[in-house]
Amino acid sequence: MRLYRQSASLLSGSHNWQRIRACQASLVQIRTLIQPSFDYKFIRDNADQLLENAVNRNVHNAQPHRVGKLYDEYRALVTETNTHRSMLNDVSKKMAAKAKARKNTCDFQNEMTKLREQAIKSKQAIQDIKERLHKVEESLRYEAAKIPNLSHPDTPVGDESKARVICVNGNLHTIGTVPLDGIGTKLSDTEFQDHYDLALKLGIVDMEAGAKVAGSRFHYWRGAGALLELALVQYAMTRAVAAGFTPHITPDAARSSIIDACGFRPRSHSEEERLCSGEKQPGEASQIYRMSPVAEESSGEEHAADPLCLVATAEIPLVAMKQKQILENTLLPMRLAGLSHCFRAEAGARGRDTRGIYRLHQFTKVELVTLAHPENSENELSRLVDFQKSLFADLGLTFRVLQMPTFELGASAYQKFDIEAWMPGRKSWGEISSASNCTDYQARRLGIRVRTNDSGSNSTMFVHTLNATAVAVPRLVVALLESFQRPNGHVVIPAVLRPWMMGIETLVPPSYK
Incomplete structure (x- = not known):
């Protein structure tokens, strides 16, 4: 295996945005391989304290208030999804009841057509919300992960x-x-x-x-x-x-x-992660060595999404x-x-x-x-x-x-x-x-x-x-x-x-x- 430091590689040339999008996808995939269980409600309700704690720890990319807003948005989308699912269930029950009655009349056909249209709209709405929900959930998890642990009350503040x-x-x-x-x-x-x-x-x-x-x-x-x-x-x-x-x-x-x-991980992102996340300030180099397999040994997408590192x-x-x-x-x-x-x-x-x-x-x-x-x-x-x-x-x-x-x-x-x-x-x-x-x-x-x-x-x-x-x-x-x-x-x-x-x-x- 050849080793290289997990640090900056400047993105340049006409393919910048393609590389950035690929990088974003890779970073999200890495972070979600093990699903963390963050207490988003605690973060939202204690955002001021968490921000002060992050500043005291010299961490300047933590945004607990943003986590709180994303959490509220996430909950609203979940509620909206549940509303449409409830509507879809009601429509399905009505269609089943009408189909059971087997009244093949003109009114029956019109009512079934309307119910089908309602079902299609509800399904499409659910699909649209799920896509938004997925993006919000990714952002929520990403932002929460940047918040450092709380500090013991007796811990001295400073360098x-x-x-x-x-x-x-x-x-x-x-x-x-x-x-x-x-x-x-x-x-x-x-x-x-x-x-x-x-x-x-x-x-x-x-x-x-x-x-x-x-x-x-x-x-x-x-x-x-x-x-x-x-x-x-x-x-x-x-x-x-x-x-x-x-x-x-x-x-x-x-x-x-x-x-x-x-x-x-570094307190701030490497150059590649910084460009991916849209941050303007350069990040510090990582202390972690990443392992890069030779081509014939590469495990493909698995390695790209979650590469091996030396501990x-x-x-x-x-x-x-x-x-x-x-x-x-x-x-x-x-x-x-x-x-x-x-x-x-x-x-x-x-x-x-x-x-x-x-x-x-x-x-x-x-x-x-x-x-x-x-x-x-x-x-x-x-x-x-x-x-x-x-x-x-x-x-x-x-x-x-x-x-x-x-x-x-x-x-x-x-x-x-x-x-x-x-x-x-x-x-x-x-x-x-x-x-x-x-x-x-x-x-x-x-x-x-x-x-x-x-x-x-x-x-x-x-x-x-x-x-x-x-x-x-x-x-x-x-x-x-x-x-x-x-x-x-x-x-x-x-x-x-x-x-x-x-x-x-x-x-x-x-x-x-």
Whole structure:
């Protein structure tokens, strides 16, 4: 398969409008492959609040008031359709009654002719309304999908600078003190090396080979580096299973409609979608890689309508496993752990973040997902964050927990916490993990419900979905290398990882060149 970024391709030339119409049809088809269940009445009745929330989240293409108008138009058309159907039923009954009487008179023929004409008019009216109804319903679904989730009342409003520090674990003054065999050493602030310098000297990563094979920001783990990735994965999975999560190894690809339903799309459209929807402002590039099959492998219309994409996180296939299902209440909370490769275009990333392995196009991650009863989702979020804190504390890292502001939530998140580790080589905090409560945002789009506890009732409600990163390997390796380096450039392996390091307790430069 060849890969290309799901981003702009400018429409030019005399075939613009043909391409735009084709694009519109394709976009509508993609969005309707999984029928979402939006609460249009809630959107209409709370349009002011939803618009303010969207602006606070830096989302400027959401139009909840337009959704309200479309919903009223949709209801009026449904009522009109039902009126004509009622009229058609009455005409049909009259025609049946007259036919049963079998009075073949002149008056009978005239009355039957009039009834047939009325039936034809009613059928044509229904057909015309159905076409209008279909267009309104498409627009309604399209506009509703652009509205982000509500934000938790405690969420700070603004950009990343407004993040609220919840707690700090560890002490910056102890960074660089790495006990081994009873010996501790302390590095001064100016002696800490950058993770990439350390990795090159230790021979554990090869970025040059990755760039030759796949392009910039792809890499090879080598030697002890490969063992370190496997150790982090085993550590995270072992701890997750002990905490009640069912382990999975997920597909690295998912249909575009699935990814869209999980909320992984640009805040604004790509150039092609922008032209299709009539928007005037250019959109940001997508972080999602789309897969394009070679001609002989193409599945034709199916692929064009809903192409495969590489997943940005195992959250996507884990949540989508339960699409279009009604779960028994006794199964919740359902806790899942997923191992996958993650692919992100990281469009626009520049500067120090692109040095080394801090920001890559492909990396390995263990993700946690919980499907919870709506009444328990906030407690489940706290449980996920506590689990993350225990993971990183046992690794010996100094880290802090941040409550993220509205600009950083993404479309699906109701509330989000990030965990940042102190990276002394970078002389800054760096994100290593996050945890979010998406409430019913994803469940409504994927059709995931749970039966209620009402005795004798068959009613259901949408579940709440939550996600949390257990281990994002490259970021944790950055933190480990920089935090546990010694004056001679060696790096101590945390004790909790050593069972999977084949006897290696300290990373040292290789004997070969």
